[in-house]
Amino acid sequence: MKEAILRVKNLCVDFHLDNRIIPAVDGVSFSLAKGETLGLVGESGCGKSVTALTIMRLLQMPPAKIRNGEIYFKGQNLLNMTDEEMRQIRGKNIAMIFQEPMTSLNPVFTIGRQISEVLIQHQNMPKKDALEKSIEMLKLVRIPEPEKVVKQYPHQLSGGMRQRVMIAAALACEPEIIIADEPTTALDVTVEAQILGLINELKSRINSSIIMISHDLGIVAEVSDRVAVMYAGRIVEYGDVHSVFTSPKHPYTKGLLEAIPDINMNRSKRLKEIRGVVPFPDEIKEGCRFKTRCDYVHEKCLAEEPPFIQVGNNQVRCWNYLSQ
């Protein structure tokens, strides 16, 4: 395996609310190799954004609190860094694209300024050069008439255009890691395909690693090298994209795959869905997190949480594979 640029170890993040503690991320570990794209999938509320924001150290604390874990970026634990050290990494070494393009740009600053400020901050670029580079970046993300757009404000652009601007700003300093948190969820399908194509193309150009977060397995399958499937604050299956998609092991992964519509599918066959809803992170105190929705649940699952078990090429948290 190639050298890991990011290594997350046993990350646990709680939200301390008035009357209870919600373990939103509970024991998440994964690594990201240089030039690799890691897909992070799971239903809404399973802790994907919290994981991403913790890596960026952008979570509001309180209410959030990191109970445990280490995040190594090129051998240094990000969680032990001072605010100032972390600030210098953000935007320069690790950049993030957010889920909400409509609200993620500052309404009172021009597009040009919002891209060039990253360059001015991290590369000490003079204002004029930074603006020129911003125009170049806008060209790169295929925004028409970039010279005009740099002078415009966010409200003058569509959602797809705004997300392209976000991508341009995130890529401006050619970061080693890009965290894309559902970059296309708020956009329509044709725009989605364009944006994904763009991210893939730009990634190979600057050879950065990507954490691609999505609740859509189709997207993850398209762009990732490896996949981590999250459920209720934990990773339940982990492996390379081919083996996870062709031979899923965890009942949850199987369920997710069966819920994807297939164009070649027989019309008479109904789409399957996973029964029940995601439990709230603090609902399940013991046993497997998926026990309330699993079709293969047995006694052991109710009492004890499964560890990772190597099954074929995948790591799976499921008691059903213990015998193999």
Next chain:
Amino acid sequence: MLKYIVKRLILMIPVLLLMTLVVFSIFYFAPGDPVSRIAGPNVTEEVYKSIQKKYGLDQPFVVQYLRFLKSVAEGDLGISILQDRPVLEMIKERLPVTLQIGLLGFAITFAIAIPAGVAAAVKKNTAVDYLCMTGSLLGIAVPTFWLGMLLLYVFAYKLRWFPISGDGSFKQLVLPGFAIGLTNAAITARMVRSSMLEVLKQDYVRTARSKGLLEKTVVYRHALKNALIPVITLMGLRLGWILGGSVALEIIFSIPGIGRLMVDAILSRDFPVVQGSMLVLTSSIILANILADILYAIVDPRIRYG
């Protein structure tokens, strides 16, 4: 934008007309006779008539009012009954003093309210926040004229750092400027704080942090510029209050500003002076509001006036 400004200026006319009509009617119908005030009680019929004629006071209401409007339109605000000088000249003498107090008050407002409000928001629920908010509550509870008297007593009477009365030199304007600035800063700081708290939660502030910008850039540029938008509106609305406060303070500090001029004129029924100073005060409040709206559009690019 230009079209909008012109429109707003034209809309000023009916407001000013209404204002002058109200002031005019009050003076016309209120008891008390300006002529006998000038001439004294033991005046002959002949002299009385001539004075009445000189100021046009013998004409019916409508004629008097229309005459007044005509001369205003020609830039003539009439002649003071008491001092026998052109009203415009008197206002020109007094207006700069009042404007200086107002501007000083504004400068002090912003110099205190913005850092205090931002600090309170950023350090929410800490000693800094409680200190700022307690100070602000105190400032809201204290009336401006009372604070003015307090400042006058401590800094002019006891410490003798500033003159107790005078001719309107800048040194004399400092204390009233502070009285206005401090009370106005109290309410503004609260507004800045709550507006900042709202803005700091926004996604674009998180984006700014994700770019690795300095925290002071995130707070004082990205967040503050957005947070100031509602504050500008508030300030536009507070202008009338500031000028009103200045009138009271000019009397306490015996400063020859336009507020003093107007109050003296009301007491002595010097009608042209009252009308003239009201006209100037009202116009400046409306103009300042237009200015606030223009500023609003400059800060917030989403606002487009048509």
